[in-house]
Amino acid sequence: MGDTFIRHIELLGYEKRFFPSQHYVYMFLVKWNDLSEKLIYRRFTEIYEFHKALKEMFPIESGDINAENRIIPHLPAPKWFDGQRSTQSRQGTLAEYCYTLVNLPHKISRCLHVVSFFEVRPDDMSPVTDSQIRKPEVFLLPKDAKKNASDITGPIVLQTYRAIADYEKSSKSEMALKAGDAVDVVEKSETGWWFCQLKNKRGWVPAAYLEPMDGPDESEEQEPNYEGKTLRKPYFLLQKCWVGLEELWHQSTISNAKSIHNKGRKQISQETYRRNSKKYMQNRRNMRGNLKNKDIISEKNEQEENKSKAQPAVPPRPSKDLIMNRCTESTRRKIM
Structure with missing residues (x-):
């Protein structure tokens, strides 16, 4: 077999990590000539140091x-300070850089410096973390984003799934599971394998071993149906492909998987619609009640205000005798 080289490098997005301090790392999917695909994480400072060394190695090609x-x-x-805005804004430039790098002449794109930088490191599979600190936030770059910062997604809340049975891994790229483990799904492959993380562990696990946790987001999602299909691992595990599902789990697990994947999306959507409709009608009733109360209060206030502005009643004219008794002598003479 010939020398190892990289076929393609795809920028998936970046992670905001909080251990040992807050920092950002870019996520790359590196595709190799042996059809394997590896997920790696690199800081931008690392990428820039790699870039400077590459220029020193090839001064003519670097200009x-x-x-x-x-x-x-x-x-x-x-x-001087790489925050989230700068990390997000340079994604387009970084994606274009990787594309150009792989397509350079072989003496550059396949040199040891390039190959070794993009190889998987131990911390790519099991990043150093602290269970007391919150887990990383993932920001994915949409595949159809045209190098526009406004197309970058917000923080992705990774979907949490529960393991329905024990699973023993058969390679370093996989992750063992215990029944009841809650894992976060980073990537869902069409092969039937999902890349998950559990605390400080990461690896591929069979999708049929997982069921969504209770929640509106998970229940609304339509799960793929793997029944009757050969469960195929990603390219880098082809040497250990399994032909049948019976080699992976026992019959009870299969029945559990069927109960997961056979959920009726239409039924769930109707229930959600009815639930939302009830909330909507209740809000409408509350709004009408509030408006009615406001009208009553406003009408009362207006009546009170009108009363306060009304002119005082005119008292009746005093009798002639009362006037004669109380008036002055001058007034009495005029009347007489």
Whole structure:
């Protein structure tokens, strides 16, 4: 077999981590010539140091001698403080950089410096973390995003699933499960294997071993139906493909998996619709009641205000005798 080289590098997004301190790492899916696919994580400072070393190795292709001969792509230097905004905004540039890098002449794209930088490290499979600190936030780059920062998704709340049976891993890229384990799903592969994380462990597990936790998001999702299909691992596990489902789990597990994947989306949607409709009608009734109360209060206030503005009643004219008794002598003479 020939030398190892990279076929393609795809930027998936980035993670916001909180251990040992808050920082950001980019997620790359690296596809190799042996059809394997590896998920790696790199800080931008690491990528920039790699870039500077690559330029020193190939001064002509980097344009140091003559700028017109440059074929190695440009990469902006890190900022004094790389926050979330700068991490998000440079994703388009970084995705284009990786695409150009892989398509450079073989003496550059397949050199040991490039190959070794994108190889899987131990912390890619099991990142160092602290159970007392909150888990990383994942920001995925949509596949149809056209290098526009406004297309970048917000923080992705990873879906949590529960293991319905014990699972023993058969390779380093997989992850063992115990019945009842709650795992976060990072990636769902069409092969029937999902890339999950459990505390500080990460790896691929069969999708049929997982059921969604109780919650509106999970219940609304239509699960793929793997019944009757050969469960096939991703490319980097082809050497250990399993032909039948019977080698993975016993009959009770299969029945549990069927009960998961045979959920009626239409029925769930109707229930959700009815639930939302009840809330909507209740809100409408509350709004009408509030408006009615406001009208009554407003009408009372208006009546009271009108009363306060009304002119006082005119008292009756005093009798002639009362006037004569109380008036002055001058007034009495005029009347007489």
